[in-house]
Amino acid sequence: MFSSKEEFKKTFTDRIESKGTEKSLELAHEILWEMTNDWIQESWKRTNQLYEENHEKQLYYISIEFLIGRVLGQNLINLNFYNLVKEGLDELGIELSEIEELEIEPGLGNGGLGRLAACFMDSLASLELPGHGYGLRYRGGLFTQHFVNGNQTEQPTNWIKDKNNVDTRREDLAVDIPYYGEVQLVMGLDGMRTKIENPEWVKAVPYDIPIVGANGGTVNTLRLWQAEVSNRSSSVGKEYAVYERETAHITDRLYPDDSLETGKILRLKQQYLLCSASLQNIISNHKSSLEKLPESIAIQINDTHPALAVPELMRILIDDFSWDWERAWDVTTRTISYTNHTILEEAMEKWDSHLIQSLLPRIFLIIEEIDRRFKESLQNQGKDDETLRKLSIIEDGVIKMAVLAVVGSYRVNGVAKLHTEILKKREMKELNEQFPNKFHNKTNGITHRRWLIKANQELSGLVTEAIGSQWMKEPERLSELHYFSQNQSFLQNFQEIKSLKKEQLIHHLQRDQNIIVDPSSIFDIHIKRFHGYKRQLMNILHIQMLYDRIKRDSTYRPYPRTFFFGGKAAPSYHFAKQVIKMINTVATKVNNDPLARQHLHIVFVENYNVTQAEYLIPAADVSEQISTASKEASGTGNMKFMMNGALTIGTFDGANVEIFEQVGQENAFVFGMRAEQVMDYEKNHSYNPKEIIESDVEIEKLMEELVKGDWTEGKANADFIVGQLLHEGDPYFVLKDLQSYAKAHEKILDAYENPIKWAEMGVENIAASGIFSSDRTIQQYSDDVWHLTKVPSIY
Ligand code: 6GP
Known part of the structure; x- marks a missing residue:
C-alpha cells in the first residue's frame, strides 16, 4: 500500500484534498477504507489466480x-500497516481508534x-x-x-x-x-x-x-x-x-x-x-x-x-x-x-x-x-x-x-x-x-490475530519484546513465556498493561453508557449469550450472597470487585430475559447501597458484541466459565480470556477441561460437579434442590429473600426465578453448585492478595494458550x- 509513513500521509492527504468536500472523521474513514481496499483487491485477484493455475x-x-x-482495523493489522497508519494519522491530528469507532x-x-x-x-x-x-x-x-x-x-x-x-x-x-x-x-x-x-x-x-x-x-x-x-x-x-x-x-x-x-x-x-x-x-x-x-x-x-x-x-x-x-x-x-x-x-x-x-x-x-x-x-x-x-x-x-x-x-x-x-x-x-x-x-480455537495482536496490542508488544515475534506465526511458541513468569520486570509490565486495558475499558464504558468503574477493583467478567446452562443466574445469586455476608458480618469486608455481565437473550427465550431483568434489578440495589458498594459493583454492558468483547477481554482479571458440566460444547470466550492473562473460574466443561489441563489447575479456580455426575442426576431424576435449601442456612436465607421479592422487581420476575429454582427442579443445578462456586471465589480473593503471584498465574495462562489458536484447529x-x-x- 505504501512503504513509509510519509508516503502514507501523502497519499492520504492527496486523496482527502481530491474529494473537495469538507474534512471530517467520516471522510477520513472513507479514504482509509478505500486505500486499504485498493491494496486488498490486488492481493485478492492474485490469490484467485494462483488457485486457478495450481x-x-x-x-x-x-x-x-x-x-x-x-473489519478495517483487523485488515490493517493483518496487512502489518496498523502502526504505520496509526502514527501517520496521529501526525495529521486524527485518531485511528476514532475512525474505527465509525464502523458498525x-x-x-x-x-x-x-x-x-x-x-x-x-x-x-x-x-x-x-x-x-x-x-x-x-x-x-x-x-x-x-x-x-x-x-x-x-x-x-x-x-x-x-x-x-x-x-x-x-x-x-x-x-x-x-x-x-x-x-x-x-x-x-x-x-x-x-x-x-x-x-x-x-x-x-x-x-x-x-x-x-x-x-x-x-x-x-x-x-x-x-x-x-x-x-x-x-x-x-x-x-x-x-x-x-x-x-x-x-x-x-x-x-x-x-x-x-x-x-x-x-x-x-x-x-x-x-x-x-x-x-x-x-x-x-x-x-x-x-x-x-x-x-x-x-x-x-x-x-x-x-x-x-x-x-x-x-x-x-x-x-x-x-x-x-x-x-x-x-x-x-x-x-x-x-x-x-x-x-x-x-x-x-x-x-x-x-x-x-x-x-x-x-x-x-x-x-x-x-x-x-x-x-x-x-x-x-x-x-x-x-x-x-x-x-x-x-x-x-x-x-x-x-x-x-x-x-x-x-x-x-x-x-x-x-x-x-x-x-x-x-x-x-x-x-x-x-x-x-x-x-x-x-x-x-480462536484467532490470536484478533484476540491478542489486535485487541491487546500492548500485551502483544510485551510478548514480542520478551520472546521475539515468531509466536505470531507459531502461537504455540507463547509457551516460551513460561520462563518470564518468574521475571519481576516482565510481571510488572504485565500488570501495568492490565491496568491500562482496564482504563481503556472504563473510558469506553463511560462514553457509551455513562458508567464509572473503579480501576483498582478486580474485574470479574461474564460475557456470552444468555442461557440457562451458562448460569448467569448462579453468578448473580452468588453476588446476593456476598451482599448478605457484608450486611450480616461486620468483619467481612472483601477486596472490591466489579462484576461485569454482557450478553443477549434470544427474543423469545423467556428464562434468559427474566435473568437479565433480575441482574439489572440486583445491580440497582447493590450499586446504590453505600456499604455494599464499597466492595461490590455490578456493571451490565449493553449490547454485547464482538467490538465490546475486544474492550472487555483484555481488561479482565477473572474469566467466568461456569456452565453446568456437560452442557457447553466447547466455549471459545474461555480461550480469549486465557490468552489475555485472565484467570478462569470454571467448571469441568467443554474446552475448560483442556484449558485446565494445559495451564494446570493451580493456575485456575475449578469448582462444581463433573459431567458424569450431572448426567447421572439427569438420568435418574435424582436431584432435588429442596434438599440443598434445607441443609444450607445461607442458601435457605437467600431463597427466603427471593420469595419475598427482595431481589426482583415485580412479582412476575420473583415468581419466575423462584419457580425455576424450586418447582422446576433447578434444571441447571445452580443451587447444587452454588457453595462450591462461592468457595472458588474465596480462593480468588486469597490469590489476589498477592499481586505478584496473581500476575505470575496470568502469565502462565498466556504461555499455555497457544494451543488454543484456531491456526492449530484449522x-x-x-x-x-x-x-x-x-x-x-x-x-
Ligand atoms: C456453540 C456452543 O454452544 C459453544 O460451546 C461452542 O464453543 C461454539 O458453538 C463453537 O463451537 N453453539 C452454537 O453457537 C450453536 O448455535 C447450534 O449451536
Missing part, C-alpha cells in the same frame, strides 16, 4: 452465521458458532490455505440490545450502508432457487429425469468479502447470499407484491422466530437458499470431471443448518448431470463433512416432513430415499427396532437433521474432547457404532479431514 483443492465452509466483527460491525451471527466461523476464515487465509466461506447476507444483523427498566429491548441493526460496504455485489454470479412446485418425471435423452414444475423462483445474489490473511499475501473469499426477486418468477401463483415482500424477507433476519409456522418456513427457505446457491456456485466453478469432486473440493457444514447440502448435492448430480443414485451418493458422502456444536436437545434441528415436502418437494423425495436405503441396509445387518428408530432420518413425520448430516458426511466432529466423548457415548451412540471411524474431535482439520495444500502467496 488447481489446488478448495475448502468451502458453509455456515448460517459469520460473526466477523469490525456486521452482526451476522448469534454467538459461538458464528464467531468460530470467523476465526476459521482468518486462520485459513493466514495459513495460506484455500478455504472460503458461504453464508447469508442478513439485512439486519443480530439486534441491538438496550435496557428499558432493566428489560432487554431489541432494535434492528442496520449495518449495510450506501457505500464503503465491506462486501461487493457480484450480480454476474447470481443463481435462481426454486421453492414449492410439483415434481414431474420427464423423459430426457438419457432416460427419465426429474423436473420441478411451476416453482416459485428466488434469485440469490452473492456479495463477497475479502478475508485477508496474516501479512496480506493470501486473500480468500467469504461469499454471502442475498435473496431477491427473480425474473423467472413472472407466473408466481400469488400476487406479485406478496411474492416481492416474502422474497425480501428471506435474508432479512438471522434466525427468524420459529415458534410459528411462518417462521419455520422462513428458516427453511434460508437454509435451502444457502445450500443450493452455494452448491450451484461450487459446481459451476468446478472445471474438471465431477467424479473428482472429493479430491478437488471439501465441503464443511457448520452444524445442521446447512445439512440440506447433502440432498442438494445429490439433486444436482442426479437431476442436472443424470448420474445414478449410487454414484451420486458415493461422491456426496466423500465430499461433505459435518461439525456438531451442541448436545442441547432444543438446539437439535428437527423439521416437520410436510413443511419440507411442500417447500422443497424434490429435496424431500431425496431425503426419503436416503432414509429408505439407509434403513434397508440396517435391516440387512439385523439391527433391532430400537436401533432402527434411533438411526432413522425420518421418524414420526419429523426429519432429524443431525442424523441426515451424519449419514451424508464422511467425517463428523465435536468441538472439544469432552463434547466429542459425550456425542460418541451418548447423544450419537448408535450412529458412532454404525460408523466407527467417522467421529473425531477438533477442539475449537491445521488439524486440514490434516485429518480436508487435506488441503498450502498455496504460498507470491507476495
